[in-house]
Amino acid sequence: MTSQKRSALEMTNSSPTNALPIPQDTTSRPPLSGRQRGSLKTLLTRSSPFANETGSLPIGEFDTSNGGSQHATSTAKILVVGAGGLGCEILKDLAMSCVVRDIVVIDLDTIDVTNLNRQFLFRSKDVGHSKAEVAAKFINERCPWMNVEFYHGKIQDKDAEFYRQFKVVISGLDNVEARRWLNGMINNLVEFDEDGDPNPETIIPLVDGGTEGFSGQSRLILPRITSCFECSLDAFAPTAAVPLCTIAETPRIPEHCIAYAYVLQWAKEFPDRKLDTDSPADMKWVYEKALERANQFGIGGVTYMLTMGVVKNIIPAVASTNAIVSAVCVNEAMKVLSFCSQSLNTYMMYMGSEGIHSHTFVYEQKSTCPVCTTHVHRMALSPSTTLNALLQQLCEGEFRLKSPSVTSSSKTLYMRKPAALEKATKGNLDKPLNELINSGEELTITDPVFHDTSLQLIVTFE
């Protein structure tokens, strides 16, 4: 036996006082047990040179005295939005790391058989049941230290009072509209003091995760401090329908070729039969036709997977991407709760389709963001523009509104709700703007797409 080996053996057999070098705890607290060393307690009860107050987003002070940070995490309540691919992972991560005990999970979906390959809190017997309910029940049974409540329904059903009870919100949503609404809600909860500074007590960090195939992202939104979801709306292309003429005559991307095969060629070849998207034979037919057309136009990238995606309008969900992105989300939640380490500033991208890459960058606040800034927007229009045309422009332009209502300083120009008000103001829609407002008048636009947020717009006549 060499001396090196012997000394290693001696070390393992020796008494704990001269065991493997463990960083010395300089305080007089009792030493941590091995079990505790392996837990979050280690992180939360020792001082850190990288604590949040020294970081680029100092939002709180790391306090190790009396288990301060640990206390902060154990009493906090977290909202998990979505109990699907990301949601299951987020709930599991929260339960296993004991970051918090009290969680509310909200989701309007029911379990589909195709979810079972990755949404691991669900079993075959759960198909057809509420995702939020089954997920909450599973975690509560398997991890008895957890208390997960659920709400089966839309996030829009809940009011500001509901959202205000949480210390952190983690969102694992798969659609842009819901994320816009949630972002609007959380930003609206921030209150300001006389100097116009946000009151830190009212800032609820929003951790937003998203995945698409082998790519994913996770970001930390500190409402009114960092950029918000709306600031980066441009990064999410609107789902514009491709004009049929492009599909038929000038395909440019593989998706156009696939659309050509299943929209036009299928109808021509099988006029009496609807395409069965669950039939491998039908899908193979579409794939082959799309490939043929792509070759004709020198377009690469048509695959069977992409064909499935385009035809069924689905983005393949990859379990490992969900696992990575949700782990990042839960890490960030833990950091903003305890301040034990520097938070993500502000965006993490994960790309796994060609090798594995990940990087972080600061997504800057958009100075004209309608949600997190008080910017007054300006528009120059012809005085004969109708109110309806203006509303149309707000929906199709950069704001991507859904159903705007508009008031001027003196009167209500058009309101969607309640029905009586809609009826009373409907007549204004066809009127030219110069009959309704003066040039340079400030209008207030509201839209359900971002909760209670209103947009200030000054219209001048050209």
Ligand SMILES: [Zn+2]
């Ligand atoms: Zn913003």
